[in-house]
Amino acid sequence: MQIQWYPGHMTRARRMMAENLKLIDVIVELADARAPRATRNPDFDDLFEGKARALILNKCDLANPAVTAEWIQWYREHGINALTVTATESGGKKKAIALLESAAKPTVEKYRQKGINKTVRVMVTGIPNVGKSTLINKLAGTATAQTGDKPGVTRGKQWVKINSYLELMDTPGMLWPKFDDNATALHLAYIGSIKDEIIDREKLAVNLIEELRRICPAELSARYKKLDIEAEGEALLLGICKSRGFILQGGKYDTERGANAVLDDFRSGKIAKVTLERPNRETTDD
Numbered sequence: 001m002q003i004q005w006y007p008g009h010m011t012r013a014r015r016m017m018a019e020n021l022k023l024i025d026v027i028v029e030l031a032d033a034r035a036p037r038a039t040r041n042p043d044f045d046d047l048f049e050g051k052a053r054a055l056i057l058n059k060c061d062l063a064n065p066a067v068t069a070e071w072i073q074w075y076r077e078h079g080i081n082a083l084t085v086t087a088t089e090s091g092g093k094k095k096a097i098a099l100l101e102s103a104a105k106p107t108v109e110k111y112r113q114k115g116i117n118k119t120v121r122v123m124v125t126g127i128p129n130v131g132k133s134t135l136i137n138k139l140a141g142t143a144t145a146q147t148g149d150k151p152g153v154t155r156g157k158q159w160v161k162i163n164s165y166l167e168l169m170d171t172p173g174m175l176w177p178k179f180d181d182n183a184t185a186l187h188l189a190y191i192g193s194i195k196d197e198i199i200d201r202e203k204l205a206v207n208l209i210e211e212l213r214r215i216c217p218a219e220l221s222a223r224y225k226k227l228d229i230e231a232e233g234e235a236l237l238l239g240i241c242k243s244r245g246f247i248l249q250g251g252k253y254d255t256e257r258g259a260n261a262v263l264d265d266f267r268s269g270k271i272a273k274v275t276l277e278r279p280n281r282e283t284t285d286d
């Protein structure tokens, strides 16, 4: 399945981002722990050149913890300041602040060593749906950031005081994913970072089932009891419908409902805690 995707408002959002960047000391980039490669854009290295950076893998509740640990190890080996979080976890303002302090620590220490005693300003960035607004709201303690991405939304910049030396920009920095290979596009679509309206959900669901049977066949079979996971193509989706009893009047399987069920189950972690990509490898299926 080929995904055609045209990122609207990209130039405008990038310009806004560049303007905001002048005010920022530390960039905290959020990525999705289920697809740590696809949810980061290789162009960010250029965009953020010269800025102190930290990477936070969010949605760890949905990812395979062993693979998350592999990623963190890999980042450490490659000199990347990387941390993990589940931004939706209950409570957690204190924890979120500790996370931000930890992300900013190398920069704060660098300033202190130089005898500079300034407020360090932080911006949370990332592609759509990685949890930027959720994390900012937790840090700010109010519904400050707008949930859901509205590229180019203009609003006054506000700074949220985190502690005596840290301030957070209350508006997340919007970035776009980049994909020149289809596997990346598919991973972004599975996790919901590309809007569903532009995608054939039934084809997407078949691709997802194929990927899941490679990564977690036992869990897939456990979730969909009568599914023959060796089946090919659309037969997989029919198997899901059979397993769930999604049958239309007249006896036809309701493949639209089947596709929605698989995508929703995957996105809410009901099939398994799945990480689609591992470090040092393009995708889990190569």
Ligand code: G4P
Pocket: 058, 059, 060, 061, 062, 085, 086, 087, 088, 089, 126, 127, 128, 129, 130, 131, 132, 133, 134, 135, 146, 147, 148, 149, 172, 192
């Ligand atoms: P964004 O600003 O980066 O675009 O992301 P946002 O905070 O709006 O979060 C996107 C969705 O992801 C939200 O779900 C949010 O609750 C969920 N989310 C954020 N962090 C976590 C996490 O650590 N774990 C889990 N399981 N979910 C998380 P939503 O409101 O249901 O929106 P949608 O998914 O229906 O678009």
